[in-house]
Amino acid sequence: MNPTIPTLTKAPPTADQGAAPAAAEDGYEAVTGLDKETVALKRTYEAEVEAKVASDYSHIVWAYGILWSLFCGFAIVLLVRGSRQQRDLQALRRELERRGEQAVDGP
Amino acid sequence: MSALLRSFGRPGVLLFAALVTFPYALQRVFLHTPIESEMGTAQKIFYFHLPMAWGLMLFAMISGVAAALQLLRRSERAEDVAKAAGEVCALLGIGALMSGAIWGDATWGTPWTGDARLVTTALLELVFIAYLIVAKFGGPMAGRLAAALAVFGALDVPIIYYSVKIWKTTHPKAQVVQSLPPEMWASLWPCLFAILACSFALFELRLRQERVERRLDEAWLALSAGDAAPAEHTALSGRSA
Amino acid sequence: MSASIIPCELRSVVKSFGRTAVLRGVSLALDAGQITGLSGINGAGKTTLFRILAGLEDADSGELVFGASGEVGLREGVREQVAFVTHAPQLYPLLSARENLQLFADLRSARGCETMPAREALMTVGLEAVSDQAVRTFSRGMAQRVVLARAIAARPSLLLLDEPFTALDTEGQELVLRVLLEAKERGASVLLSSHDLARLREVSDRVVRLHAGRLESPREPTGHEGAEGVKARLPESSATTRG
Amino acid sequence: MTPSLDDLRVDARSGVGPPSVLQNGSVTTLRQTWILARNDLRQELRELELLITSVFFTVVILALYAVSFAEMSKSAQPKAVPGMLWIALAFVGALTLTRVFEREREADTFGALLAAPVNRVAMYGAKFSVTLAVLCVCAAVLVPGLLLVFPSSGVEGWSALEMLATVLLGCAGFAAVGTLFAAGLAHGGGKNVLLSVVLYPLTTPVLMMSLVATQRVLQAHPGAWDILAKIAAVDVILLIVGGALFESVLVGGAARGSGGGDSSTGAGGARAPRTGEVGPDMLGDDVR
Known part of the structure; x- marks a missing residue:
């Protein structure tokens, strides 16, 4: 709604508007092409589109990046928790072994 | 391959499925879906944003129902489910809100509007962040308090949505998401699948950890019971051998 | 009117907080007309056991069975017949002794339970003179008496006394003993805890010890167990206080 | 040795059976509710502690509003004032809830109940x-106060009755959720800070609806009763859920129904005993 990209405020003129009055007077056909104004307008258009696409792409990259890094972050949290549990389990095993030896030795 | 998958279990399979679907979804989204005329390329964010928001609702419901079962039936299984779902819910909520803000910045030029869907999502996310906070710092009754919170959170989903909508009527703004053309829907499904598969995989991994934690607690408890009754020492260690 | 909740039985009650086990399978039968003494060091889980019996906390596993019909769990009908006296007086400090008692009497009468009038109950504990004073002006011992009066007023079938001698003077302790005996004669079951093992043995029909989350019989047998002994020795002998 | 059970029943439960109407659960519950509420009010009348602190807090907030927003334009007032009202009530509500249960916690009278x-x-x-x-009571101070400080917030001829209904229904929704969690935190020895953490996200919907209702009432909008009816519906849902979860949150598993025993749901009843051998293998394939 309030885009940061500069916008065209007036409609682009059509090509024949600039070309028509110059035609056929001295036997020369005017080169049908784009007058400077149109070219400038076209360039502005292109720049605008480019800026919009670039901005969109950067937004997309950010959005996708954040989404998947969130998932990865959560996965890392899970891994950390899992390894903590593994350590806990090792401690439990050691404790059981210790007790097993004690029981063999007699209380 | 199948042996590998089996060793990973269901979460592994789900993660693998998500991993396979993701590139397919991406190429569909970027190569086979027309660029939305009004919002431009940035609308591609939508294909992963919407599944996250839906996932948020889904896991909020799962967590709420499980929490209700936990409270009314005293089910430990339900408690684990509620907890795991609550965490995934908070995760998806952050994802949905952040991607939404980025999308909004690209298309509307502002990361936040008072749109009903945004406020609904944000409120629900707050509820589940509160859930995590209470579960962590709630003291001896943390589990039950957090469960009640999840129940109210799930119950609040329609109420929140409705209240935000009527609140909106006093500050009217344009509709944000128009009805989608069918080709966009077609691209949405693989994205939805990828996100949900990934979420469910994480959910299940979390759930397993919750169960392991419980078993470890029980094992330590039983072990300390062995301290009290020397006669049981041998029995305990005998089993472990 | 519901049937008596006695005998009451705990069946392998387990309670733990995190990785700290408090009760590791406690089974205990409380019979009619019996005073059961519960001993144990600090932190042995006596208070937790009381709280579970009074319905303030639920067990992780195990059952509470009440009455001949074997009702499981502490429903309101069961709570009607339970009185719980804790070592901390649970009274509204702003209200007078009578109002405190009246509140519970009203709550009971809303359910149609008989309750001794507040005045009468306060007379029993010797507080009728101060019955209209706010409880916050009371000493610990006086407050403890009010709690006792509340317990008496309910005419409970199951009387739970967690460290009732705390903060009581000699007279107050005798009062507790009178209450115990009265309940026993009425056919109620009493569970009583105290640090004072000698006194516990003196008043109880049997003493059980809570140690490391399990119930044990006391190590050395005592000479004066059994109802006869208690009757013979009370209340005069209770004047010899310890600690 | 011991008297027979029949004797006991007479002894321990002397007196005649209660009138049949008293055995009706809901009548009993209502009567007990009244007795307990009366007890709280009686204590309150002794010292007025709760009322004085809450009303004073309300006045302070009102003064802060008056100072902060003194320059507010007339056109902004109708939108801002309802928000001020409900934000203030939400704060006072948390304070009140904390205090109401703090009183029960001080001498553990909650346990006795x-x-x-x-x-x-x-x-x-x-x-x-x-x-x-x-x-x-706080709203009775707040609403006139706000209208006095921000006179353009409402149109001529808004209805005081509608305003009363709005405040009543909005506060009811807030209190329905708040009571459950404040009780849980008080009984479990939880930290009171958590009350705000829990309360505000959960009660925002009801507060938002009340806010809209207040705006409509102040603007003499014809749709005011419509939204008030919806708030009432939400209140009923919140109250039912709050009441249903109260026992489960406070003491654990609720004993439902009467008689018999579903041992898996009884309070103090049982979950399946934890069996399982102690040893690493008991963790099975759950360990990754």
Whole structure:
């Protein structure tokens, strides 16, 4: 709604508007092409589109990046928790072994 | 391959499925879906944003129902489910809100509007962040308090949505998401699948950890019971051998 | 009117907080007309056991069975017949002794339970003179008496006394003993805890010890167990206080 | 040795059976609710502590509003003032809830009530009513105060009756959720800070609806009653859920129904005993 990209405020003129009055007077056909104004307008258009696409792409990259890094972050949290549990389990095993030896030795 | 998958279990399979679907979804989204005329390329964010928001609702419901079962039936299984779902819910909520803000910045030029869907999502996310906070710092009754919170959170989903909508009527703004053309829907499904598969995989991994934690607690408890009754020492260690 | 909740039985009650086990399978039968003494060091889980019996906390596993019909769990009908006296007086400090008692009497009468009038109950504990004073002006011992009066007023079938001698003077302790005996004669079951093992043995029909989350019989047998002994020795002998 | 059970029944439960109407659960619950609420009010009348602190807090907030927003334009007032009202009520509500249960926690009288034959729903209802009453008193200060400070916030001819209904219904929704969590935190020895953490996200919807209702009432909007009816519906849902969860949150598994025993749901009843051998292998394939 309030885009940061500069916008065209007036409609682009059509090509024949600039070309028509110059035609056929001295036997020369005017080169049908784009007058400077149109070219400038076209360039502005292109720049605008480019800026919009670039901005969109950067937004997309950010959005996708954040989404998947969130998932990865959560996965890392899970891994950390899992390894903590593994350590806990090792401690439990050691404790059981210790007790097993004690029981063999007699209380 | 199948042996590998089996060793990973269901979460592994789900993660693998998500991993396979993701590139397919991406190429569909970027190569086979027309660029939305009004919002431009940035609308591609939508294909992963919407599944996250839906996932948020889904896991909020799962967590709420499980929490209700936990409270009314005293089910430990339900408690684990509620907890795991609550965490995934908070995760998806952050994802949905952040991607939404980025999308909004690209298309509307502002990361936040008072749109009903945004406020609904944000409120629900707050509820589940509160859930995590209470579960962590709630003291001896943390589990039950957090469960009640999840129940109210799930119950609040329609109420929140409705209240935000009527609140909106006093500050009217344009509709944000128009009805989608069918080709966009077609691209949405693989994205939805990828996100949900990934979420469910994480959910299940979390759930397993919750169960392991419980078993470890029980094992330590039983072990300390062995301290009290020397006669049981041998029995305990005998089993472990 | 519901049937008596006695005998009451705990069946392998387990309670733990995190990785700290408090009760590791406690089974205990409380019979009619019996005073059961519960001993144990600090932190042995006596208070937790009381709280579970009074319905303030639920067990992780195990059952509470009440009455001949074997009702499981502490429903309101069961709570009607339970009185719980804790070592901390649970009274509204702003209200007078009578109002405190009246509140519970009203709550009971809303359910149609008989309750001794507040005045009468306060007379029993010797507080009728101060019955209209706010409880916050009371000493610990006086407050403890009010709690006792509340317990008496309910005419409970199951009387739970967690460290009732705390903060009581000699007279107050005798009062507790009178209450115990009265309940026993009425056919109620009493569970009583105290640090004072000698006194516990003196008043109880049997003493059980809570140690490391399990119930044990006391190590050395005592000479004066059994109802006869208690009757013979009370209340005069209770004047010899310890600690 | 011991008297027979029949003797006991007579001894321990002397007296005649209660009138049949008293055995009706809901009548009992209502009566107990009233007794408990009356008890709270009686204490309150002794010292007025709750009322004085809450009303004073309200006045302070009002003064802060007056200072902060003194320059507010007339056109902004109708939108801003309802927001001020409900934000203030939300703050006062949290304060009141904390205090209401703090009083029960101080001497652990909450424990005495839980051990007594009191229906938990009655306890919930009583605390809910007391909180609601205090909030209404605060609203009675807030609403005229705000209208005095921001005279352009409403149009001529808004209805005081509608305003009363709005405040009542909005505060009821807030208190319905708040009572459950404040009780849980008080009984479990939880930290009071958590009350705000829990309360505000959960009660925002109801507060938002009340805010819209207040705007409509102040603007003499014809749709005011419509939204008030919807708030009432939400209140009923919140109250039912709050009451239903009260026992489960406070003491654990609720004993449902009467008689018999479903041992898997009884309070103090049982979950399946934890069996399982101690040893690493018991963790099975859950360990990754």
